Amino acid sequence: MTDFLASVGAAFLGFLAAAGRLVLFAGQALAAGLTPPYYPRLILRQIVYVGYFSLPVVGLTALFTGMVLALQSYTGFARFNAEGAIATVVVLSVTRELGPVIAGLMVAGRVGAAMAAEIGTMRVTDQIDALTTLSTDPLRYLVLPRLLAGLVTLPVLVLVADIIGVFGGFLVGTYKLNFNPVTYLTQTEQYLETIDVVSGLVKAAVFGFLVALMGCYHGYHSRGGAEGVGQATTYAVVSASILILLFNYFLTQAFFAQ
Amino acid sequence: MSTAPVRKIAVRGVEKSFGRKRVLDGVEIDCAAGESLVIIGGSGTGKSVLIKCILGLMRPDSGSIRIDGEETVGIGRAARARLMLKFGMLFQGSALFDSLSVWENVAFGLIQGRGMPRQQAREIALQKLAAVGLGPEVGSLSPAELSGGMQKRVALARAIAAEPEILFFDEPTTGLDPIMADVINRLIVDLVQGLGATTISITHDMVSARKIADRIAMLHKGRIVWQGPTAEIDRTDNPFVDQFVHGRAEGPIEMEVRAA
Numbered sequence: 001m002t003d004f005l006a007s008v009g010a011a012f013l014g015f016l017a018a019a020g021r022l023v024l025f026a027g028q029a030l031a032a033g034l035t036p037p038y039y040p041r042l043i044l045r046q047i048v049y050v051g052y053f054s055l056p057v058v059g060l061t062a063l064f065t066g067m068v069l070a071l072q073s074y075t076g077f078a079r080f081n082a083e084g085a086i087a088t089v090v091v092l093s094v095t096r097e098l099g100p101v102i103a104g105l106m107v108a109g110r111v112g113a114a115m116a117a118e119i120g121t122m123r124v125t126d127q128i129d130a131l132t133t134l135s136t137d138p139l140r141y142l143v144l145p146r147l148l149a150g151l152v153t154l155p156v157l158v159l160v161a162d163i164i165g166v167f168g169g170f171l172v173g174t175y176k177l178n179f180n181p182v183t184y185l186t187q188t189e190q191y192l193e194t195i196d197v198v199s200g201l202v203k204a205a206v207f208g209f210l211v212a213l214m215g216c217y218h219g220y221h222s223r224g225g226a227e228g229v230g231q232a233t234t235y236a237v238v239s240a241s242i243l244i245l246l247f248n249y250f251l252t253q254a255f256f257a258q
Numbered sequence: 259m260s261t262a263p264v265r266k267i268a269v270r271g272v273e274k275s276f277g278r279k280r281v282l283d284g285v286e287i288d289c290a291a292g293e294s295l296v297i298i299g300g301s302g303t304g305k306s307v308l309i310k311c312i313l314g315l316m317r318p319d320s321g322s323i324r325i326d327g328e329e330t331v332g333i334g335r336a337a338r339a340r341l342m343l344k345f346g347m348l349f350q351g352s353a354l355f356d357s358l359s360v361w362e363n364v365a366f367g368l369i370q371g372r373g374m375p376r377q378q379a380r381e382i383a384l385q386k387l388a389a390v391g392l393g394p395e396v397g398s399l400s401p402a403e404l405s406g407g408m409q410k411r412v413a414l415a416r417a418i419a420a421e422p423e424i425l426f427f428d429e430p431t432t433g434l435d436p437i438m439a440d441v442i443n444r445l446i447v448d449l450v451q452g453l454g455a456t457t458i459s460i461t462h463d464m465v466s467a468r469k470i471a472d473r474i475a476m477l478h479k480g481r482i483v484w485q486g487p488t489a490e491i492d493r494t495d496n497p498f499v500d501q502f503v504h505g506r507a508e509g510p511i512e513m514e515v516r517a518a
Contacts (some may be wrong), residue, residue, distance in 0.1 A: 126353035133347040135371030
């Protein structure tokens, strides 16, 4: 019995230690941004990389998500003669939940993995130590630009994803389910409130930060050559995905639970 | 002015463990200003860990490391950053930044670390590349396009670009053919003399050690087991040095199967 309790305790302590290390890592990187030198160019480059180059992937997944939402809710709602609610269901699901979550997960796979692999390779080939010996703080130079890029870029990506997702629903609604386009758009707008979109964008900022943080943290602490970098990449994607879903629940609760 | 050599680096009782493995077990060593100290020892004896402790990339568990008489163990980030301006380091695998061109690599410490304008830094970078025998056309290449020996030269140019007071060389000749190794050894000797820098190198290549060292120290199981002027290395009756220099499998040094 004590053995069992000890192992539960050890696991819990391990979890707290990992969480502490993570918060410390993020805190140090952000604190480094308060004093010069600043690297606006590096931040811009990361924004282009995280945002612009993720557009096709995020746009495509958003389109199909919107389309399947319309299709699926039609098959359900038709049983209750509630087809009129389809446009509202699509726009609320996309802006509140699916836009940020799907974009977050896609960016975790695309960008988080790449960050972990790049920084991990720099770690195992001594490039991070080399930065330090050349009087450049690796947290400031490598980590901070990525964290900021994740934070500011994902909301923009999600805004685009929202529009494309709603458009996907519109396509299925008008071409396949024979809705009147004007009616569909009116219904889309009717029950949509600012908070629906804003909450999604806040979620996106949090998810973007988490994805970049996981990528940087696991890359930064990778060790043991190619295998270690591979492992860091896996950890980065898996932990970012789990955290996205976890934070999604709590953010929804914070925004909408009464 | 005193004629006694100034102690540039003084390492006292430095210990470092990873888990249960004790890698450094009370290292004591000095390095005078302008001296070239070479630390020899087998793989896994803690050479790299020692150099990383002196550089401040790792923090020793206990002990003292003084540079120019000032304690460096446990100093803050800002003081550490100032201290780094004195250092240059050549990494074993060169550790060039593969996202940057060759000249940007060489100029990196000048531009990012010291805030020098790019154009001026580029000129210095091209001078340093010339000093290691590379023409200006190499400057715009990417490090991945270069051979191992060329990468090593670029890394050497990067290490000396800011004309540091103290240079560290980690296995400067490992993985190079004997001719390229000799080229690198000569470059190290010439460049260090030109700069008047203090250097600490670690190597297990005795040819290289003899060429670049004023003084040699041998590290074994986390302790300095012998040190003396380079010429003494063939005269000493220290069994560790004797076994290492002559490369014998039998002797007091037993090879560890597991890495540190």
